[in-house]
Amino acid sequence: MDPKKQQLPPKENALFKRILKCYEQKQYKNGLKFAKQILTNFPEHGETLAMKGLILNCLGRKEDAYNFVRQGLRNNLKSHVCWHVFGLLQRSDKKYDEAIKCYRNALKWDKDNLQILRDLSLLQIQMRDLEGYKETRYKLFELRPTQRASWIGYAMSFHLLKDYDTALKILEEFRKTIQKTTYDYEYSELLLYQNLVIRESANLQEALKHLNTYEANICDKVTLQELRGELFIKLGRKEEASEVYRGLIKRNPENRNYYLSLEEALGLSTVEERLKIYEELKEKFPRAQVPKRLPLNYARGEALEKLLDPYLRTSLQKGVPPLFTDIRALYNDSEKVHIIEKLMSRYLRNLEETGHLCETDNEYKEPASILYVLMFLAQHHSYLGDSEKALQLIDRALNHTPTLIELYIVKGKILKHAGDFVGAYEALQEAQTLDTADRYVNSKAASYLLKANLVRQAEEMCSKFTREGVSAMENLNEMQCMWFQTECAEAYYRLGQYGDSLRKCHEVDRHFQEIIEDQFDFHTYCMRKMTLRSYVDLLRLEDILRSNRFYWDAARIAVTIYLRLHDKPLSVSTGENHINTANLDPAELKKLRSKQRKAAKRAEQNKVEEKKKEDKKSKGSGNSDDLENTPSEDLVPGKLERTEDPLGEAIHFLKPLQMLASNRIQTHLMAFEIYLRKNKPLLMLQALKRALKLEPSNPELHTCLVRFLKYRNEQLSQSGPIVDVITQEVTRLLPTTDPTSLNEDFLNRRQDSLPHRLQAARSMVLLDSVQRERGLTIATAVDSHLNNRSHQNVQLVLEWLESSEFNASPEEVSHFKNQCHKIFPRARAFFPPQPPASTTNESSELSPSQSTSTANHNHVDSPSS
Structure with missing residues (x-):
């Protein structure tokens, strides 16, 4: 189009500037009104059409927005405004690669536009295009050399590319320009960031010199001393390092890392040396817990018993419920387990006979409660696999004090380890009724309900703490409550409800994607606030985000289900399944299948619409726009479990694991299973290697x-x-x-x-x-x-027998279950089948094998707990 026709007269040009201001101030209706005035006289003005599209996008009218922006771009391809707006539109849809292309096109027509350059730099760091980020930051540095963000951004681009020398030169030049005040936190953060770059460049001597030079200007004195101690150890100056860590211990005697670093600084190698230094620290800090606990990791034999006895007695005297959790790390050594059991059995005997923990020790004259000894011994025997003895002990404790919530939690855990998930959630429900305001007990009860495959009851349990007017499942998804969603996915999988399970897996996957996208807001914020070290940590965390165990759990379940769906695809559930397809030719059969798929899709859409209407009614005056834009509206269970490319979906979940969880063998076993079905022998071999x-x-x-x-x-x-x-x-x-x-x-x-x-x-x-x-x-x-x-491993044998791979007869399965029931009498998976007359609504969800045998687990590990 003729460029002259794209130039507006002064009056319309003023209106166009008002459109820009309305957009910035979120006055969208006024912006549309001004755009209409311009387009009445100049209907083909590209930049106005583009701005109208941008405003419509903000109002949720995405399709109209794209139409106007594209029309504006066709009318004026040489306008940086049109390209910039198109980039903003792409960015709002998370299409960052396309947005970068648009910004680069915009810069062809206005290469020094600061706003476009800033937007481009944000997308480049978001996508980790570090070379492009460096070029853009250099351009911004050239245009605005007096701005602090220009210096910091340019220096950081070199730091992220590991060009430490250039980054340090820029930071030092910038530091010289700063006006220092008496207590300048931002200057302090700049110095600590500068020290971080020096340390990562492996110039440790220079890093220590830098800390000493600017010690007075660094406000965070604890971090200063921690860095100094770390550098002293790496430089081999152990004596100075020990002095630093002794000072830090004096400041915070409960920091475990300080003690371990002091051990390293003193070069302690023998058990005797370690015990000696901890005796000295115990005398110096008599009320500190850490110097009493750490020696238990090193001592053995009589020395361990001598240290463990007062430690256990003090905790039991005070009534410390998590005592077992505290010393559970000692259970890796059978000798230490024997000493613990001997001491606790002696305490129990003394309490039963005299009411005191120890007969001869006058230090503990007050009678200790037998309650905590019984609770500890119950946990002890449960951990060692003796569930029956553990239950006897915990029942004795409950008879002593039936109102202590911790006892019910311990009982639930014992029953869970024994395979009785029904008894476990019943114990937790009892605990929950004793304190209905305890969120932890509520969550634990919901978790055990999910392990028993009672999803609806678990949702009702969680609804006591979720927002009113919204279903608990929806609110937990909004809050990114991933422990609930992963356990929910496992429960649905065990029940054979693959679509619902996949929905939960995809919701977890979206949470991680949202977390990655949320970092977008911090790219400018962290530079403005000078929290540079935290910003670098954030970038590095985001790079390995999907190594988190919640993603691992969701991905494992999803891959397992997709492999199952590939091996045994589900039929399309429509009203036309009764049609005999044996006599149909391929063309007619193809038409029929297409018709069935469309019918199933319409049915699912109708269900979604009905659910939306119900949710709107329950929300009352809630914002309907937010409801219509919920991210999970396309996660329809029926559609997910009837995907046309299950292996492609499985690879979507697998790829992050191959990059970030390559140290787990299950990652490579899942890769083998996928590539075996795709007939990729070299990739199969790679996974096996x-x-x-x-x-x-x-x-x-x-x-x-x-x-x-x-x-x-x-x-x-x-x-x-x-x-x-x-x-x-x-x-x-x-x-x-x-x-x-x-x-x-x-x-x-x-x-x-x-x-x-x-x-x-x-x-x-x-x-x-x-x-x-x-x-x-x-x-x-x-x-x-x-x-x-264990009952979990025996259950895997049962699942294999019931699977299509082996296809055992009912007699063979029944014989094996009876055999296992004698060994694990509380494991519900091996219960004999209940007669139909006694089946209740609740127990119908609990098959004799806890519904774990409804799916084929033979390809990868079962996701069961």
């Missing part, structure tokens, strides 16, 4: 190796470069390339481990169905001499 480096004796890895060798023999019989590479690597990695020999050798070496026997039996049946009876005998042997004979 990574798994072998982490845990070569893992039982599930063995099954994957056997399946890979079988796949190689059956699918890759022809010669070629891929076959040659695989053969070479397999020969190098494994003692034999024959899967049957590999499995027999594995079984012979791992006869005493229940999980290994299960995987050997699986491999045996996969390789030769004739050996089904032998595999059954190997897998179902649950003798007392076997290692890892």
